[in-house]
Amino acid sequence: MKKHILVIPGDGIGQEVTTWGKAVLEKIGQQGGHEFTFDEALMGHAAIEATGTPLPDETLEKAKASDAILFGAIGHIKYDNDPTAKVRPEQGLLKIRKELGLYANLRPIMLFDELLGASSLKPEILKGTDILFFRELTGDVYFGEKKRSDDRNTASDLMIYHRYEVERIARKAFEAAQARTKRLCSVDKANVLEASRLWREVVQELAKEYPDVETEHMFIDNAAMQLVKNPKKFDVVLTANLFGDILTDEASQIAGSMGMLASASVGDGTGFFEPIHGSAHDIAGQDKANPLASILSVALMFEISFGLKEEAARITSAIDKVLKDGYRTADIADAATDKSKILGTTAMGQKVLEYL
Ligand code: IPM
Numbered sequence: 001m002k003k004h005i006l007v008i009p010g011d012g013i014g015q016e017v018t019t020w021g022k023a024v025l026e027k028i029g030q031q032g033g034h035e036f037t038f039d040e041a042l043m044g045h046a047a048i049e050a051t052g053t054p055l056p057d058e059t060l061e062k063a064k065a066s067d068a069i070l071f072g073a074i075g076h077i078k079y080d081n082d083p084t085a086k087v088r089p090e091q092g093l094l095k096i097r098k099e100l101g102l103y104a105n106l107r108p109i110m111l112f113d114e115l116l117g118a119s120s121l122k123p124e125i126l127k128g129t130d131i132l133f134f135r136e137l138t139g140d141v142y143f144g145e146k147k148r149s150d151d152r153n154t155a156s157d158l159m160i161y162h163r164y165e166v167e168r169i170a171r172k173a174f175e176a177a178q179a180r181t182k183r184l185c186s187v188d189k190a191n192v193l194e195a196s197r198l199w200r201e202v203v204q205e206l207a208k209e210y211p212d213v214e215t216e217h218m219f220i221d222n223a224a225m226q227l228v229k230n231p232k233k234f235d236v237v238l239t240a241n242l243f244g245d246i247l248t249d250e251a252s253q254i255a256g257s258m259g260m261l262a263s264a265s266v267g268d269g270t271g272f273f274e275p276i277h278g279s280a281h282d283i284a285g286q287d288k289a290n291p292l293a294s295i296l297s298v299a300l301m302f303e304i305s306f307g308l309k310e311e312a313a314r315i316t317s318a319i320d321k322v323l324k325d326g327y328r329t330a331d332i333a334d335a336a337t338d339k340s341k342i343l344g345t346t347a348m349g350q351k352v353l354e355y356l
């Protein structure tokens, strides 16, 4: 198979972690006779510094011309405490999602048994959890009209959804549920929000087309609570952009660390694969970041964009073995971890390659 992959390292630890995602792609390429070619492009703070804009046209063109995109992370502390900044790194990510029509963000909460102790939640609550989030990615308050009054004292972000937007992501979630344990939980705030009432209406209608799937509706506040109370009760979770953003950060604790969670954004165009973690400037450039989420994002790329399930499984099982043999990055180490097996980014990346 011949594929062209665009690597967008982005900001902070993005460069360090995508190095290892790319290395895994190269390794599998050599092993399986696949031919992967690469290009690199700027986005986020790195792009603002170099070109003045968070998503240069050149990046977008390269993205459209590639078969898949491996992305690192975005953001810079400099903007976090400056609400008046006109240009922000995150605008690059939002724009590329919109431009590529990446309306479905898949976030699997995969639990490696060896990491049960790394979570702040009790192992017996976590064991056996396997959730697949479908977060809508190109609508909601993220893209609705933003306003600030002339006197600057009033602000609003419009929460807006169109029927077709709910329908297309809901279909993907129902189809995924059919291939899993046939349970789907749609999360909204239909007791308060009109946009959520449309959401629920559309999901209820579609549910009739998938009678084999057991469909449940839950309010976001309740879902946030149930997720830590009894995560095993969830299988496929379907939700809107903002709710999904918050809920998946919460869910990352189930997997032990944000450093373990990969995601796939798919829709009309080229698939986009990235860890759910941020740019973590506090540890950037110190060889401390966990490269496993980037490597797991590559596994998702193989499975979803290239249809290479066997290769995806090989990556996951290599990581599983690395963890079984006791190797950890600092973020997933616990009191029981052998100190000599706590690895930096580079050593962990190399370990995975070795086990592959
Ligand atoms: C995510 C991130 C982004 C989001 C930010 C960086 C814009 O938190 O992908 O979860 O809110 O979607």
Ligand code: MG
Pocket: 245, 246, 249
């Ligand atoms: Mg987020």
